[in-house]
Amino acid sequence: MSKFINKHQREFSVAVAYLALLLLVAFVAPNFFSAANLRDLALGNAAVLIVAVGMTLVILAGQIDISVGSQFAVCSIAAGLLAKAGWPMPLVVVALVLLGGLLGATNGALVAWARIPAIVVTLATMVAWRDGLRWLTEGAWVQGLPASFQWFGLGQTAGQWLIVSGALAVWALGAWCLGQVAAGRAVYAVGCDEEAARLAGIQPPRVTFGVFALLGALTGLAALLNAIRFSDIQSNAGVGLEMKAIAAVVVGGTAITGGRGTLAGTLVGVALLGTIGTALTFAGVNPFWEKAIQGAIILAAVFADAALAKWGHARTEAVTG
Secondary structure (H helix, E strand, O other): HHHHHHHHHHHHHHHHHHHHHHHHHHHHHHHOOOOOHHHHHHHHHHHHHHHHHHHHHHHOOOOOOOOOOHHHHHHHHHHHHHHHHHOOOOHHHHHHHHHHHHHHHHHHHHHHHHOOOHHHHHHHHHHHHHHHHHHOOOOOOOOOOOOOOOOOOOOOHHHHHHHHHHHHHHHHHHHHHHOOHHHHHHHHHHHHHHHHHOOOOOOOHHHHHHHHHHHHHHHHHHHHHHHHHOEEEOOOOOOOOOHHEEEEEEEEOOOOOOOOOHHHHHHHOOOOHHHHHHHHHOOOOOOOOOHHHHHOOOOOOHHHHHHHHHHHHHHHHHHHH
């Protein structure tokens, strides 16, 4: 048991911090725990969790993607236009996953085979997708969506919980694959040492391409699940989503340099960062403090990560002499 706790020390630390936050909120604002508020909180963070699952894989592989917010906006508008054109929901789901996968694969191909740094590629595509969408839509929202498209999100409690269940199912499937499937272990190997992974028979470019494409596909799915919650779809959807996802992954214990982390930590990271804003509102604190508190938590996570890495290096040197 102690070995398991030591191995997942960061995840336990974040979980303890989250429980402490919930206890504080329970003392200050007990009405925070009403069923309606918990449902809204879960619903509001379902899309973030799905994107964070894909972002975890990208960061574990030693990469980064800051274009997911723009991908999210493109897929959201596409979902609305396809629904208005009369496409049945199953086809809209397939189309959105394929579109998101294509956008992510573009990033993956440029990083894996053109050998362009991920931060440069995704910065370029972030601007390209966002400005291209602004040019096409001229800032207009998609309105007049069919009732069948919005059945899950608007006024249907069962449908809303189905969205949350879908996000948790994506997380559970991702966690299982990461721990039990060879492709999941290959992601860790590439993130730890790309050259060593290559010598072990793994093809790092394929792994890099795969994690970017998968993140894009999950972003397309998240965009659809988010779009069906509202009566209109904004052309600027997804602004700041990349920072939410990256912050949740880092706070959850995944090393920003790759090779170390779990989806369990990401789940707690999404819950912790997603709860702060609502908790402050219920506690009567100015919501402008939300970003400052989130920033402090992220800084603490980065410092903790650096300290753990330094401690591990020193311990290895002590053992090897």
